[in-house]
Amino acid sequence: MGIGYVLCSAAGLLLLLLPPSRPQAPTGNVGPQWRDDEVHFNRTLDSILVPRVVGSRGHQQVREYLVQSLNGLGFQTEVDEFKQRVPVFGELTFANVVGTINPQAQNFLALSCHYDSKYFPNDPGFVGATDSAVPCAILLNTAKTLSGYLQKEFRNRNDVGLMLIFFDGEEAFKDWTEADSVYGSKHLASKLARTRSGSQTAGQVRQGPRNIDRIEVLVLLDLIGARNPQFSSFYENTHGLHSALVQIEKSLRSAGKLEGKNNMFLSRASGGLVDDDHRPFLDENVPVLHVVATPFPEVWHTPRDNAANLHWPSIRNFNRIFRNFVYEYLIRHTAPVDLRFH
Numbered sequence: 001m002g003i004g005y006v007l008c009s010a011a012g013l014l015l016l017l018l019p020p021s022r023p024q025a026p027t028g029n030v031g032p033q034w035r036d037d038e039v040h041f042n043r044t045l046d047s048i049l050v051p052r053v054v055g056s057r058g059h060q061q062v063r064e065y066l067v068q069s070l071n072g073l074g075f076q077t078e079v080d081e082f083k084q085r086v087p088v089f090g091e092l093t094f095a096n097v098v099g100t101i102n103p104q105a106q107n108f109l110a111l112s113c114h115y116d117s118k119y120f121p122n123d124p125g126f127v128g129a130t131d132s133a134v135p136c137a138i139l140l141n142t143a144k145t146l147s148g149y150l151q152k153e154f155r156n157r158n159d160v161g162l163m164l165i166f167f168d169g170e171e172a173f174k175d176w177t178e179a180d181s182v183y184g185s186k187h188l189a190s191k192l193a194r195t196r197s198g199s200q201t202a203g204q205v206r207q208g209p210r211n212i213d214r215i216e217v218l219v220l221l222d223l224i225g226a227r228n229p230q231f232s233s234f235y236e237n238t239h240g241l242h243s244a245l246v247q248i249e250k251s252l253r254s255a256g257k258l259e260g261k262n263n264m265f266l267s268r269a270s271g272g273l274v275d276d277d278h279r280p281f282l283d284e285n286v287p288v289l290h291v292v293a294t295p296f297p298e299v300w301h302t303p304r305d306n307a308a309n310l311h312w313p314s315i316r317n318f319n320r321i322f323r324n325f326v327y328e329y330l331i332r333h334t335a336p337v338d339l340r341f342h
């Protein structure tokens with residue numbers, strides 16, 4: 001995560017709503033069938049919560065764990081591997097891990113986070129619990145708790161697929177700059193912008209849209225797991241989606257399904273932007289829903305960003321809200337959702 005927290009012009013509150021609901025999917029449905037699976041969450045987090053600087057043994061192990069987990073959850077999994085020279089280490093091998101359900105679909109909802117941990121010369125034990133082990137575990141837990149839907153009713157939908165992206169090399173090796181940061185997302189965005197979906201039938205090649213233009217929205221989770229996080233809306237074109245998170249949190253709270261009293265999703269536009277893995281996607285006009293805690297967790301980029309300082313009620317609440325958001329997006333989707341700036 002970059003410390004580039006810069007002022008932007010006041011964002012208007014343009015409400016861009018989700019597609020209209022199907023008759024059988026009432027608004028505010030907070031799917032009581034989507035139960036927590038804390039055993040899965042804890043096991044997943046344990047496997048990711050190790051030092052995992054790019055090129056290290058822990059990094060390789062976590063990468064393999066992500067591939068196995070995605071395969072086990074019924075995703076088609078690809079590893080986007082590449083080599084690049086970086087400060088301090090010289091040439092490193094990076095690998096984004098991407099899992100997809102319904103890869104043939106016209107468009108995608110993409111959920112993402114980064115799985116590398118930051119290199120600190122004086123702290124080889126840094127595990128980056130909020131940055132971003134917990135977000136990675138949340139993505140896998142979302143897929144696990146929704147698997148009854150994702151593996152059955154959702155499968156073979158052609159209008160929308162689900163993509164889980166685990167970016168590599170988000171962290172700077174030396175100091176955060178445009179060049180020394182978000183290595184994996186730069187590589188993946190450029191690859192998706194260079195390739196197209198296409199079908200070949202009877203010798204005729206039909207060129208489809210660029211793959212990056214098939215992403216309806218990139219949801220990026222970062223810096224999650226500390227006590228009582230606050231999430232604001234960062235981009236006008238996804239403000240409607242942020243509002244859906246606000247509404248789902250309210251519904252779950254009034255149904256008695258959340259712990260504590262603090263709302264984490266705030267109905268307000270952020271006063272600034274946070275530089276992160278979404279930058280190369282923004283540059284390609286991909287709509288971004290940036291779910292990052294501001295202010296940053298107190299433990300950010302310190303040795304205290306570890307398991308002992310995680311706040312479990314906040315994590316459980318986040319999981320409940322987020323899985324309902326993903327379910328609602330997919331079940332209410334009937335036609336392409338175009339939130340791009342034109």
Ligand SMILES: [Zn+2]
Nearest residue numbers: 001118131171
């Ligand atoms: Zn970081």
